[in-house]
Amino acid sequence: MSFDLVANVVVAGVLTGLLYGLMALGLSVIFGVVRVVNFAHGEMMTVAMYAATVLFAELGLDPFVCVLPVAAAFFVFGYVLQRGLINPFITRPEHSQFMLLVAVAIVLVNALLMVFGPSARNVQVDYQLESFEIGKILVDKARLYAAGAAIASAVGLFMFFKKTKTGKAIRACADNHLGALVVGLDVKHLYALTFGLGAVCVAVAGCAMVLLVDVTPPLGPAYTLLAFVIVIVGGLGSMPGALLGGVLIGVSEALGGLLVAPSAKGMFSFGLLILVLLFRPQGLLGKKT
Amino acid sequence: MKRRQFNRALAAAAAFSAFPGIVRAQATKLKVGVILPRSGYLGFIGQSCQKGADLAPGVIKEMLGVDIELMNADFESNVDTARTRAERLIQEGANVLVGPFDSGAASAIAQVAEQRGVPFVINIAAAPQITEQGYKYVFRNFQTAIDIVRNGLDLIGDLFQATHTVPRTAVYMHVNDTFGQAMTKGIGAMLPRRTQLPFKIVDTISYDPAAKDLTVEVSKAKAANADFLLLVCRLNDAIILRREMVKQRWNPMGIVSPGSPGMYEEQYFKTLGKLSDYSISNVPWYNPNSKLTKVVEKAFLKQNPKDKLDFHGLNAGFTFEAILIAADAYKRARSTDPKTLADAIRQTNIVDKMSLGGPIKFNDKGQVEGIGSACVQNMNGLPTVVLPQSAAKAKPVFPAPYYKKT
Numbered sequence: 001m002s003f004d005l006v007a008n009v010v011v012a013g014v015l016t017g018l019l020y021g022l023m024a025l026g027l028s029v030i031f032g033v034v035r036v037v038n039f040a041h042g043e044m045m046t047v048a049m050y051a052a053t054v055l056f057a058e059l060g061l062d063p064f065v066c067v068l069p070v071a072a073a074f075f076v077f078g079y080v081l082q083r084g085l086i087n088p089f090i091t092r093p094e095h096s097q098f099m100l101l102v103a104v105a106i107v108l109v110n111a112l113l114m115v116f117g118p119s120a121r122n123v124q125v126d127y128q129l130e131s132f133e134i135g136k137i138l139v140d141k142a143r144l145y146a147a148g149a150a151i152a153s154a155v156g157l158f159m160f161f162k163k164t165k166t167g168k169a170i171r172a173c174a175d176n177h178l179g180a181l182v183v184g185l186d187v188k189h190l191y192a193l194t195f196g197l198g199a200v201c202v203a204v205a206g207c208a209m210v211l212l213v214d215v216t217p218p219l220g221p222a223y224t225l226l227a228f229v230i231v232i233v234g235g236l237g238s239m240p241g242a243l244l245g246g247v248l249i250g251v252s253e254a255l256g257g258l259l260v261a262p263s264a265k266g267m268f269s270f271g272l273l274i275l276v277l278l279f280r281p282q283g284l285l286g287k288k289t
Numbered sequence: 290m291k292r293r294q295f296n297r298a299l300a301a302a303a304a305f306s307a308f309p310g311i312v313r314a315q316a317t318k319l320k321v322g323v324i325l326p327r328s329g330y331l332g333f334i335g336q337s338c339q340k341g342a343d344l345a346p347g348v349i350k351e352m353l354g355v356d357i358e359l360m361n362a363d364f365e366s367n368v369d370t371a372r373t374r375a376e377r378l379i380q381e382g383a384n385v386l387v388g389p390f391d392s393g394a395a396s397a398i399a400q401v402a403e404q405r406g407v408p409f410v411i412n413i414a415a416a417p418q419i420t421e422q423g424y425k426y427v428f429r430n431f432q433t434a435i436d437i438v439r440n441g442l443d444l445i446g447d448l449f450q451a452t453h454t455v456p457r458t459a460v461y462m463h464v465n466d467t468f469g470q471a472m473t474k475g476i477g478a479m480l481p482r483r484t485q486l487p488f489k490i491v492d493t494i495s496y497d498p499a500a501k502d503l504t505v506e507v508s509k510a511k512a513a514n515a516d517f518l519l520l521v522c523r524l525n526d527a528i529i530l531r532r533e534m535v536k537q538r539w540n541p542m543g544i545v546s547p548g549s550p551g552m553y554e555e556q557y558f559k560t561l562g563k564l565s566d567y568s569i570s571n572v573p574w575y576n577p578n579s580k581l582t583k584v585v586e587k588a589f590l591k592q593n594p595k596d597k598l599d600f601h602g603l604n605a606g607f608t609f610e611a612i613l614i615a616a617d618a619y620k621r622a623r624s625t626d627p628k629t630l631a632d633a634i635r636q637t638n639i640v641d642k643m644s645l646g647g648p649i650k651f652n653d654k655g656q657v658e659g660i661g662s663a664c665v666q667n668m669n670g671l672p673t674v675v676l677p678q679s680a681a682k683a684k685p686v687f688p689a690p691y692y693k694k695t
Contacts, residue, residue: 001512002512004512005508005509005512008508008537009504009505009508012504012505012508013505016502016504113328118327118328118329118332119332119333119336119556120332120333120525120556122560124560124562128532129532129535129536129564130536131536131537131538138536138537138538140504140536212501212502213501213502214501214525214528214529214560216329216330216332218328218329218365219501253505254504254505257505257506257509258505258508258509261495262494262495262496262497262503262505262506262509263465263495263496263497265497265505266497
């Protein structure tokens with residue numbers, strides 16, 4: 001097996017993994033602060049993918065341009081969803097939260113089926129079939145741009161949480177809910193803001209993902225599962241962990257497919273999950289509770 | 290309701306449940322349960338098959354004077370769902386089942402049909418074992434994987450001869466499902482015996498039919514440095530794979546399928562545009578010149594004015610023929626009694642048909658033999674028969690020109 005082949009596959013795995021990581025970042029941020037696991041995460045990304053295909057078909061907007069309106073819409077959607085629907089469930093048992101978000105997921109999948117039907121949709125932009133040639137390594141342009149968008153979004157989110165007052169207030173809520181209430185922070189608003197930011201991550205990931213994958217309504221649950229695997233590997237609630245988990249899953253699937261059997265590549269991400277659960281249950285970058 | 294009326298109604302209900310066969314035998318309509326994958330990863334092909342089912346009642350009413358009621362069910366490209374849909378259709382009174390374009394689903398439905406004693410006419414599904422189980426109620430008007438491979442490999446030989454090419458190596462990629470594995474077995478058994486075929490398979494790569502990304506698979510195939518790609522695919526994966534080949538700048542002499550769906554489907558052309566050209570599929574195909582094809586084409590265009598039968602001839606054609614087989618048997622049997630209907634299907638002899646090959650006649654196993662294949666190459670956005678020469682509309686192009694962005 002040649003070095004070129006392995007290098008090509010690893011590069012593709014890293015780039016795809018970064019995009020997976022951005023998707024999972026939304027899940028991790030929401031859980032890290034609100035302590036609610038978003039079981040409609042993949043379905044929300046599917047909605048973003050459909051939004052990008054519609055904007056592309058109707059207005060000819062490149063998916064990366066679609067990021068702005070779709071992310072804005074998702075921020076509002078996430079904010080309203082948290083404030084109006086999820087907030088009353090925060091103090092309820094976890095199974096109630098689980099059922100609520102599973103119900104949201106099912107509603108989203110069926111709404112997509114009703115609106116768009118079962119057929120796959122995609123976008124076709126000029127650069128979609130092109131690649132950069134770096135030595136003997138071919139880098140898929142769309143995948144590279146998508147990974148770039150993932151890194152930019154993640155950096156933006158880190159900066160927001162580190163540098164802004166609102167970001168610091170959100171972190172305070174995550175660290176000490178009671179303390180945040182005592183010092184007079186508007187926790188409900190901050191929770192809704194966090195859910196909105198998580199939804200923005202999903203929106204960016206969805207707009208970028210549509211360049212790589214054709215979208216169908218049943219796509220959501222597979223991505224919800226994938227996001228869970230990634231955040232558990234990286235550490236639930238850890239933002240760098242989500243990106244690291246995404247890259248590890250992307251690369252392990254790629255290498256597993258190359259070295260063992262392509263049809264069994266999905267197995268490797270779950271193998272990695274089992275190993276992490278056995279030897280580091282809090283995830284690679286997660287904190288012990 | 291008075292007590293006497295109530296007792297009569299009760300007695301009638303009891304009689305109905307005690308002798309359902311008699312009541313069914315008196316039915317004036319044939320209820321056909323059509324099970325297809327109209328959603329999921331086989332959704333496009335299922336919808337294409339459905340077009341053949343939708344036009345069947347009208348055409349068959351005119352041809353045979355038989356009234357047909359379609360009972361449509363979507364099995365969502367999921368084998369377990371296929372089983373439950375079959376159960377439900379039978380419970381709801383389907384006299385015969387038709388479908389399902391998938392070997393895994395066909396195996397599951399066949400078990401249900403056999404247990405419940407309801408005839409099942411398979412439109413498209415190639416796994417040989419389906420008609421090797423000794424089933425009494427299962428019939429197939431489609432080539433088995435062995436026949437598809439045999440005809441497909443022979444046509445590859447004809448293709449090389451017609452284009453004066455001698456490729457030495459092939460990389461074989463296939464979907465890892467019931468159909469893909471059956472085809473792989475067939476190729477493994479038959480290729481070494483085909484001494485007229487000059488190539489060796491240098492690598493075999495199986496992949497998930499529901500895969501969303503085939504980067505690794507295509508990288509591996511490209512690294513094999515083979516002359517051409519031998520492909521057993523479905524539709525969505527064929528589209529992903531073709532795109533990935535361009536991204537990775539892999540230009541083998543061509544993509545040749547020894548007999549699988551995908552590359553002649555409308556969606557393949559719609560999604561890929563010029564990129565769809567020159568892909569080759571050696572598949573059971575319809576005879577564009579047959580009398581029945583003309584009739585079906587007219588009905589098809591009436592129902593789908595913006596569509597072309599070229600894209601649906603195989604799916605819609607074989608689905609239509611499956612319903613025709615059921616209707617023809619019903620007409621002869623004059624009964625919807627399952628056993629009588631199954632016996633009548635066994636006696637089928639339909640000469641005027643859409644598909645290539647001899648008449649529709651079932652052997653002892655419930656399998657039609659002698660269905661013909663064609664080498665279909667995508668040209669100018671249409672699946673075009675290029676071999677056998679007797680049915681060809683154009684000359685084959687192999688090696689395929691490199692894809693250039695226009």
